[in-house]
Amino acid sequence: QVQLVQSGAEVKKPGASVRLSCQASEYSFKTHHIHWMRQAPGLGPEWMGIIFVGDAGIEYAPKFRGRVTMTRDTSTTTVTMDMSSLTSEDEAVYYCAREMPGSYRFDSWGQGTRVIVSS
């Protein structure tokens, strides 16, 4: 069964950076792109970007360019997202999700990582 296991909750101060991870298992890691989404309390998910696991290509949503960095490690089947200059508006649950090739659908999701930004 496909699994995406995300790292644990984070509490950060404003202005700090955070690193989130998403470890994939039970499928061929290089054949599926990984997306990152976030969901603020009471709101719908927001797409942040995609990492093309096969060649490490990346596309970021315009809103996050310059502040978010996505990487992947094929040896550990892990995708990582770094976000800098955190503010209270970044408080959300962050999800990684696997894309099924060819149809832009997210068929498996991680359990989510809560990020709290508080002084």
Next chain:
Amino acid sequence: QSALTQPASVSGSPGQSITISCTGTSSDVGRYDYVSWYQQHPGKAPKLMIYDVTHRPSGVSSRFSGSRSGNTASLTISGLQAEDEADYYCTSYTVTSTFVFGTGTKVSVL
């Protein structure tokens, strides 16, 4: 990129059918066959229910169906059951090679 517009809430009695709309533009919902729907129970990750406008993943009940007319996609739940009570989100691929989600709809089973 503005969020796709969904009704905040929809309700129905057990056994009834309900339809959730998702309105976008000619740059997203109306342009590509890449509209998906996700179900989300409180505290859980979203679950794929419909993809490519009308397709249902294996394991998803046939009570869930999708359609589209112009810039508006729809999710219909027939034979409403208590377990269908959840938040539902649509999403679409866009002309700028990004993805946009809907505002979300809370489904209540009366």
